[in-house]
Structure formats: structure tokens, C-alpha cells
Amino acid sequence: MIPSGAIYLVSGVTDMRKSIDGLSIIVADVLEMDPLSEAWFIFCNRGRDKLKILFWDTNGFWLYYRRLEKGRFKWPKPNYAGHIQLSRQQLNWLLSGLTIENPKAHQPIIGKQVR
Template sequence: MPSGKVFLISGVTDMRKSIDGLSLIVAETLELDPFSESWFIFCNRTRDKLKILFWDTNGFWLYYRRLEKGTFKWPRPSEDGAIHITKQQLSWLLSGLTLDHAKAHRPLYNLEV
């Protein structure tokens, strides 16, 4: 799981782009730092392919996932081009759920025994 923030790059991304093309989208279009600890997640038009780009110590990782059946529940595009999500929401998205999955348990705080 990511150690930094997780950003969904809203809209549609050409999956032919590799590390250089995707990092340019992050840097120039979104004005975010591709060398940060953040994960940047891109999706294709048919929502059955994802690419995850992130920097690790001295190089980029590029994960690619293709679904054989079904689609990812990709959110609608935002005006700023990126949507910050939690690690839990990333897990939901990769499992085929929506980002606001209503059946998830809410965290509990300040409990006593």
C-alpha cells in the first residue's frame, strides 16, 4: 500500500502512455510532484484498465491492471483533474466497489474498555 497520498487522475487516460508520458501529466497538467511519495492512478475509457505510477527511492514503479470481466467504478471527472482518495478507498476501487461504499464500517475512536 502507498506510504503517501493517493490521487485518481480523473477523466480518461491513453493507456499507451508509459512512465514518461504519465509523469508529464502529473507534473504539467496537474502541477503535482511525480517524485513525491504519492501514488497516481490512471484509467482508460472503457474502465477496464488501470495504471498506477509512483516514485520509489531511485526509480518509478508502473503497475498495470486489466480486468477480464467488469469495470472499475471510476468517479466522474473533477475540475482540477485529480481526486485525492484514502488507502481504504483505493482498496475498494481495486475490488470493484465505489469510493463511497455505503456498507463499509466506519472507524471508531476514543474507545474505552
């Protein structure tokens, strides 16, 4: 599936024993966001080798789970807000083992006009 709404990386670490109910409580109570929105919420464990993606779709939650057999996700350091908003490109970088601030990627050009 492709995200239709915002994508939020939940900074810090999350207990991967939590399922849909526990993760949605984190979204609602800790992040003070609506888990029933179209947003995707991404959680990672302390070892950075497991992540879960939680999102609401029409009449129920989806919960994606990914476990790496080798390697680690390049998870950013926790911040004050408790979350970081990502673009689809940054999500792809994260899932591909890259940092979300990939310095080698082409950056979008904004405000450029054709002459």
C-alpha cells in the first residue's frame, strides 16, 4: 500500500510487544494525534532491527511488521516533539537502510521556472 496521508516516524524506541491497541494509545496519548486519521505511524525497537507501521484504512487498522535478519534501520535520535514527519521518499530511504537525511540524494528544486 502507498500512504495517502502524512507519514510520522515515532522517535525513540517502542516495545514491539505492543499491538494495534497499544500503538494507537501511544499515537493518541503521547503524540496527541488521531490514530484514525489517514496518517502512517512508524515505530522501531531498541535494537533498530524491527519496525511496525500502524494506520487506519476505512473500517480497520493495518499493522505492518518488518524484522531485519541482518543490519539495522538508520533511526534518527529522539526529538522533543516525539515524532518526525517524513516524505514518501524518506520512508523509502529508511526502509532501504539509508538515513532519512540522505545527503547523496537529489534534492527537490522549488520555485524554479522554465525560461
